[in-house]
Amino acid sequence: MDATAPGEPPIRFERFTFRYPPVAGAAPVTALEEISLEVAAGEFLGITGSTGSGKSTLCLAIAGLVPQETGGIVGGSVVVTGWDTRYTPVPQLATRVGVVFQDPESNLVGLSVEDEVAFGPENLGIPPAEIARRVDWALEVVGLSHERNRLSAHLSGGQKQRLAIAAVLAMQPQILVLDEPTAQLDPVGKEEVIAAVERLRQELGRRLTIVLVESDTELLSRFADRIVVLHAGRVALEGSPRAVFSRTQELAALGIRIPPLAELAARLNRALGAELSFLSQTEAEAALARLLEQTGLTRSNDQPPRAGHQERPAAEPVPAPRQARAGSLLTLARERDDQTLHAREPASLIEIEDARYRYGGVYPALNGVSLRIGAGEFLALIGPNGSGKTTLAKHCNGLLRPESGRVLVAGQDTRTTHVGQLARTVGYAFQNPDHQLFLPSVAEELAYGPRNLGLRGPELRARVDEALERFGLAELRNRHPTLLGRGLRQLVAIAAVYALSPRLLILDEPTGGLDGHATGRLMATLEELVAEGRSVLLITHDLRLVAEHARRVVLVHEGRILGDGPPRQILTDEALLARAGMAPLTIARLSRGLSRYGILPSLTEAELAEAVLARLAAGTGHSGLTREGGPG
Amino acid sequence: MSAGYDLYAPGDSWLHRLDPRVKLILTAMAALLVLLWSSLPLLLAALALAHLLLALARYPRGLAIGVWRALAPLLILIAVLWPVFDRRGEVVLLALGPLIVTGEALLRGLATALRIAALSFTLLLWLGTTDQRSLVRSLVRLGLPFSLGMAMTIGLRFIPTFAGVFQTVSEAFQARGLDLPPRGLRRLRAMLPILVAALVTALRMSEQLGWTLAARGVGAPVRRTALRDLAMRPVDWPALAAGLAAGLTLLWLTLAEGLGRALR
Numbered sequence: 017m018d019a020t021a022p023g024e025p026p027i028r029f030e031r032f033t034f035r036y037p038p039v040a041g042a043a044p045v046t047a048l049e050e051i052s053l054e055v056a057a058g059e060f061l062g063i064t065g066s067t068g069s070g071k072s073t074l075c076l077a078i079a080g081l082v083p084q085e086t087g088g089i090v091g092g093s094v095v096v097t098g099w100d101t102r103y104t105p106v107p108q109l110a111t112r113v114g115v116v117f118q119d120p121e122s123n124l125v126g127l128s129v130e131d132e133v134a135f136g137p138e139n140l141g142i143p144p145a146e147i148a149r150r151v152d153w154a155l156e157v158v159g160l161s162h163e164r165n166r167l168s169a170h171l172s173g174g175q176k177q178r179l180a181i182a183a184v185l186a187m188q189p190q191i192l193v194l195d196e197p198t199a200q201l202d203p204v205g206k207e208e209v210i211a212a213v214e215r216l217r218q219e220l221g222r223r224l225t226i227v228l229v230e231s232d233t234e235l236l237s238r239f240a241d242r243i244v245v246l247h248a249g250r251v252a253l254e255g256s257p258r259a260v261f262s263r264t265q266e267l268a269a270l271g272i273r274i275p276p277l278a279e280l281a282a283r284l285n286r287a288l289g290a291e292l293s294f295l296s297q298t299e300a301e302a303a304l305a306r307l308l309e310q311t312g313l314t315r316s317n318d319q320p321p322r323a324g325h326q327e328r329p330a331a332e333p334v335p336a337p338r339q340a341r342a343g344s345l346l347t348l349a350r351e352r353d354d355q356t357l358h359a360r361e362p363a364s365l366i367e368i369e370d371a372r373y374r375y376g377g378v379y380p381a382l383n384g385v386s387l388r389i390g391a392g393e394f395l396a397l398i399g400p401n402g403s404g405k406t407t408l409a410k411h412c413n414g415l416l417r418p419e420s421g422r423v424l425v426a427g428q429d430t431r432t433t434h435v436g437q438l439a440r441t442v443g444y445a446f447q448n449p450d451h452q453l454f455l456p457s458v459a460e461e462l463a464y465g466p467r468n469l470g471l472r473g474p475e476l477r478a479r480v481d482e483a484l485e486r487f488g489l490a491e492l493r494n495r496h497p498t499l500l501g502r503g504l505r506q507l508v509a510i511a512a513v514y515a516l517s518p519r520l521l522i523l524d525e526p527t528g529g530l531d532g533h534a535t536g537r538l539m540a541t542l543e544e545l546v547a548e549g550r551s552v553l554l555i556t557h558d559l560r561l562v563a564e565h566a567r568r569v570v571l572v573h574e575g576r577i578l579g580d581g582p583p584r585q586i587l588t589d590e591a592l593l594a595r596a597g598m599a600p601l602t603i604a605r606l607s608r609g610l611s612r613y614g615i616l617p618s619l620t621e622a623e624l625a626e627a628v629l630a631r632l633a634a635g636t637g638h639s640g641l642t643r644e645g646g647p648g
Numbered sequence: 649m650s651a652g653y654d655l656y657a658p659g660d661s662w663l664h665r666l667d668p669r670v671k672l673i674l675t676a677m678a679a680l681l682v683l684l685w686s687s688l689p690l691l692l693a694a695l696a697l698a699h700l701l702l703a704l705a706r707y708p709r710g711l712a713i714g715v716w717r718a719l720a721p722l723l724i725l726i727a728v729l730w731p732v733f734d735r736r737g738e739v740v741l742l743a744l745g746p747l748i749v750t751g752e753a754l755l756r757g758l759a760t761a762l763r764i765a766a767l768s769f770t771l772l773l774w775l776g777t778t779d780q781r782s783l784v785r786s787l788v789r790l791g792l793p794f795s796l797g798m799a800m801t802i803g804l805r806f807i808p809t810f811a812g813v814f815q816t817v818s819e820a821f822q823a824r825g826l827d828l829p830p831r832g833l834r835r836l837r838a839m840l841p842i843l844v845a846a847l848v849t850a851l852r853m854s855e856q857l858g859w860t861l862a863a864r865g866v867g868a869p870v871r872r873t874a875l876r877d878l879a880m881r882p883v884d885w886p887a888l889a890a891g892l893a894a895g896l897t898l899l900w901l902t903l904a905e906g907l908g909r910a911l912r
Contacts, residue, residue: 059651081859107868115863122856125798125864131781134875140868148875169805187865296724415819436827450852451813452820454844464841468825498848516825 026097026112026191026225027078033091034082039499044089045055047073047082049249057190058222060242062257066271066531069246071229072118075195077101078227080109082642091481097190111140114184118196120173123180125253129171130164131153132179136187147186154182158212173401174205178212183231185216191225192216199231199528202401202557203362204597210235231531232495234602237261237295245270258293271533276560276602276621281333288632297602301609304628311635343359364388365441365520366412370421373407373575381407382418383575387411389520393551394542396554396566396583398559400597404575405555409522412553413442414435426519438455438504443518447525449509450498458500458508459484459493465516479515486541487511502529506539539565563587563619571596588617655711655775663777667884668786670891673772677895680767684899688755691762698769707776712769719768723761730757730903739864755911780804794872802857810850817846848911 017242029533030050035044039626048070048359056060065071070552074077077084080101083090094101097112117123124132133154137147155161158178163171168179175196184192186339198206217239230236236243236257243260245253261267261278268274276284277300281292282637284307292307294300366389373478375384379406389412410416411423414430423430426441433565443465446452462480471479484490487507497508506529514521521542527535540550543565556562561571562583570581573596579586586592590600591609607618607627614631658664663671702712730753737752738908775783786798821842822828829835901907 079859079863081862085859085862105867105869106862107865110863110865110868113863115859116858117860119853119856121809122853123860125861126802127781128779131875136864138873138875139868139870140864141868141873142878144873144875148874151875171807183864410819413823415823435822435828438824439825440822442823444820446820446823448816448849449850451817451845452824454841454848465824469826513824557816573700 025054026057028095029053031092032094033082033090033113037087046249055225057225060226060239060241062236062243064233064272068501070249071246072195075193075229078193079113079115080106105225112189114187114189116180116184116197120176123502124168129166129168129179132168133186149406150186154186157215158182173201174208179207181212193227195229204400214554232272237275257295262293271531273532279621280625287629297606304610311632317324319631360571361380364390367424369410371418371423372420373418381575385577389551391551392546392549394546394567395553396562396569397555399572405572409555413444416539437593439516442520443513443516444522445513449505450623452509453497456496458489458497459492459609461508461512483511483515515536522553583619587619655778657708657776659706661705668778668782670884670888671774672786678770681898682763684902686759686911687908688759690908691766691836694766698773701773705777723787727757727761732798734898789878813849815818815844818842
């Protein structure tokens with residue numbers, strides 16, 4: 017690791033502007049505009065922004081891949097450890113900058129674990145003895161020493177990303193650039209990668225400068241020294257995590273999902289005129305405890321004070337709410353849960369009876385699953401990767417057929433009905449939009465499915481128009497789908513499945529490429545569909561989304577259903593989640609930590625804010641507070 | 649999933665342990681002989697020997713059967729079509745208008761199919777017992793430019809990935825009501841959109857992989873080193889010598905004495 021000239025920041029953007037080369041006769045697309053930014057040695061810089069804000073381009077620019085590999089028009093400069101990235105060859109820059117991309121598949125060359133890590137140093141001509149030392153160290157840091165002889169292709173997603181980090185570390189860079197390294201991982205894989213980064217921080221401290229690009233702002237708020245928010249290729253906000261994440265309204269306007277604790281603080285601040293600010297759960301719990309105690313609400317109000325309340329088993333009943341009034345959020349949420357239970361009673365759309373399935377007749381994926389889905393349900397399917405979520409969902413439209421047991425779709429047995437036939441009842445939108453887009457215009461893409469089902473002429477046109485309208489794609493009807501940004505491609509793919517007018521719409525991780533705005537719009541559209549009597553089955557790792565929208569949650573683990581019930585029942589059951597290797601929501605954990613103050617288990621920021629305000633009102637007698645604490 | 653497309657079966661047999669360069673040289677030697685031979689008995693013997701060696705190396709039978717299954721359509725096609733286009737030979741077995749099938753052409757078709765089978769299983773002796781790292785490294789040590797070796801490694805690795813993409817894309821289209829006929833030209837035509845979407849995905853992936861390679865120092869203007877280089881063990885030398893002696897003898901007999909050049 018040779019050092020940079022003293023006083024020279026490791027990364028310096030100077031009025032850097034970049035336009036991607038034009039595609040198919042279109043104008044060049046501006047990705048970054050007049051970026052001026054310095055990153056200090058040893059700093060942990062977090063970058064976030066909506067889709068198309070230029071986050072990934074910024075990563076590529078630090079590594080010199082923009083513009084050297086991508087081509088395009090450049091203005092200004094990026095200087096990395098004294099080297100101008102426009103003129104320094106990428107392999108040379110690679111000795112000082114390591115990059116890890118989002119897709120685990122494209123981060124690895126495909127060798128054994130050990131060879132994968134050795135690959136970079138070998139290319140740089142490092143002596144074998146030194147390579148061996150580096151490989152040992154890098155594998156140790158990311159916790160993969162015991163896997164060194166396995167083929168990288170056989171690792172899990174989280175392991176692959178840790179291996180990619182190790183492979184980059186072995187080149188001993190001064191700068192590590194991580195471009196949404198956890199975006200395609202399940203919660204377990206995500207925690208693995210986070211733990212590796214944490215370990216790296218402890219081990220190398222200020223010797224390594226880290227740039228982490230993330231849409232998951234909660235993750236950024238845990239790590240970063242400084243946050244930069246990009247919007248339309250420009251720096252929109254910049255500052256400490258506390259400062260940036262307290263500007264919730266600006267963030268929301270920029271399409272950024274606000275970290276739950278920051279959102280909670282903002283809601284309380286608006287209602288109380290206070291200046292609360294917390295980034296970690298410990299901080300939040302302490303601050304809220306102080307607040308609740310100040311207003312005379314002592315622990316003895318509901319139950320005797322007890323030490324070590326966090327170790328309390330989750331199943332222990334919490335005190336009943338004295339102030340949950342009709343019309344409050346808590347009550348509304350419960351009513352929603354109750355409605356769901358009733359909604360499930362009528363004739364089932366999907367009936368799965370003791371379904372068992374093994375991949376290739378060998379690897380068990382479903383071990384006796386029974387599930388009914390009725391009309392008008394909003395159901396979330398959660399569980400770690402490999403738990404059987406997707407296998408289960410593919411049984412709902414006949415893509416997979418049970419080896420034993422049976423699946424009925426609107427009364428038709430999937431073993432004797434063609435998949436194309438079942439597509440009239442069940443629509444399935446796959447995770448990666450590129451897996452289904454192939455036609456030259458958005459409108460044609462949307463017409464493809466209905467045409468397969470036999471629709472023609474005005475009926476087909478009406479169906480397409482309605483789908484375009486519903487998903488806000490009307491203006492893009494003549495655009496080429498594959499040339500749209502990832503978020504829009506995702507919406508086109510979902511709209512194309514919706515155009516089949518299915519009674520059940522299955523969406524596999526639909527919000528992966530979407531920013532806050534697009535996610536909000538999509539979820540609102542799904543809510544509309546449910547209100548109209550269609551059913552939605554959402555496969556997702558995003559428990560926050562589940563808490564906000566689903567009426568029913570099915571937790572799958574090892575090919576079995578571990579839990580099935582309203583979000584409140586499943587998502588607050590920490591023991592149940594832990595059995596599936598899943599961590600509860602930050603807000604759920606926090607509300608449990610505050611249960612000694614009579615705070616009920618909450619799932620969303622709005623609910624917890626309401627609960628805290630209600631308790632405060634009970635303590636001080638100012639009941640008016642609660643109304644302002646409602647959803648803003 | 650990748651295992652299904654990977655011919656390599658990990659193991660610790662004598663064939664697995666043999667230096668990959670020795671294996672490569674001997675495989676090349678055997679392949680050359682098989683290519684020169686037309687004799688049905690000799691080709692059959694070569695095929696039998698390859699299977700014996702695979703069995704001795706404890707190569708999984710399932711994988712070997714898989715290779716036969718993959719080869720079968722090609723072998724049948726050759727055995728059937730060869731006699732139709734080859735008019736050599738005097739003994740006419742069948743004359744139907746313009747279609748004339750001679751006995752010799754029939755045997756030639758059979759020999760060609762056998763040659764391809766024998767060649768495939770000779771290569772399997774090498775590919776089935778050599779992991780990717782040793783495989784590429786042996787090629788590079790024998791003079792193949794590193795970039796080509798790299799391309800080979802990546803090509804091999806992406807076969808299962810692309811197969812997976814194709815499978816997913818195919819499911820996504822069926823879920824949108826695409827009716828895939830079970831076989832025939834209609835199926836091929838119906839698969840066109842699937843191919844387009846799979847190709848777009850593949851292109852996106854390969855662009856990213858290109859970036860990864862550049863960012864991992866591929867193309868740095870220095871002499872590449874290797875964490876673990878190949879080293880000949882004492883036992884590898886006599887194996888190479890014995891194998892080469894046998895191979896060269898057979899080659900001399902083939903070229904000078906005409907061994908195995910005739911059909912029977």
